[in-house]
Amino acid sequence: KAGVTQTPRYLIKTRGQQVTLSCSPISGHRSVSWYQQTPGQGLQFLFEYFSETQRNKGNFPGRFSGRQFSNSRSEMNVSTLELGDSALYLCASSLAAGSGGPQFFGPGTRLTVL
Amino acid sequence: QQPVQSPQAVILREGEDAVINCSSSKALYSVHWYRQKHGEAPVFLMILLKGGEQKGHEKISASFNEKKQQSSLYLTASQLSYSGTYFCGTDIQGAQKLVFGQGTRLTINP
Numbered sequence: 001k002a003g004v005t006q007t008p009r010y011l012i013k014t015r016g017q018q019v020t021l022s023c024s025p026i027s028g029h030r031s032v033s034w035y036q037q038t039p040g041q042g043l044q045f046l047f048e049y050f051s052e053t054q055r056n057k058g059n060f061p062g063r064f065s066g067r068q069f070s071n072s073r074s075e076m077n078v079s080t081l082e083l084g085d086s087a088l089y090l091c092a093s094s095l096a097a098g099s100g101g102p103q104f105f106g107p108g109t110r111l112t113v114l
Numbered sequence: 115q116q117p118v119q120s121p122q123a124v125i126l127r128e129g130e131d132a133v134i135n136c137s138s139s140k141a142l143y144s145v146h147w148y149r150q151k152h153g154e155a156p157v158f159l160m161i162l163l164k165g166g167e168q169k170g171h172e173k174i175s176a177s178f179n180e181k182k183q184q185s186s187l188y189l190t191a192s193q194l195s196y197s198g199t200y201f202c203g204t205d206i207q208g209a210q211k212l213v214f215g216q217g218t219r220l221t222i223n224p
Contacts, residue, residue, distance in 0.1 A: 098210035
């Protein structure tokens with residue numbers, strides 16, 4: 001089975017711009033979770049989508065949003081970028097929703113905000 | 115609310131054993147363990163569920179003490195490939211989302 005794929009792998013944006021990141025889960029997985037990873041804050045949960053519905057959300061401002069399509073692919077959007085949004089954004093797919101099963105991570109998108 | 119991992123870093127020689135701990139101040143419903151090598155994605159190692167169920171790789175063992183709100187990951191006869199940063203992810207009080215610890219950096223030397 002192919003693993004989780006994320007595009008693009010690297011992005012450079014300037015403050016105030018917006019960005020859209022994409023994640024394709026493992027075939028058959030209906031849950032996609034998004035995480036932000038930074039050296040200072042570690043791995044932080046952004047949100048989870050299951051069957052096109054947002055099931056859970058972390059403590060991030062409304063500038064961070066996401067959606068999931070009928071084929072389980074997911075996108076996350078960050079509007080009005082700030083310097084502090086520079087991070088590695090990881091998505092993880094899972095068969096089941098929530099935390100009852102293993103999560104399989106993609107390689108991440110490295111976002112740099114200048 | 116973030117779980118605390120200890121130690122923060124450990125250096126071993128190949129063949130030695132290591133224990134990595136993860137503790138929480140709140141009730142845990144499940145604990146996940148992942149390993150991340152530099153520049154790579156985290157890789158699933160083990161999940162421990164409330165009630166004692168475990169799912170994971172054969173060569174990895176872990177414990178989950180629900181009363182103490184702690185989990186430990188046991189790495190025996192370490193190999194060079196075990197090097198990386200280990201994260202525990204916890205589902206606190208059934209929130210159905212993972213809160214990760216800050217990680218434990220494990221270095222295995224020949």
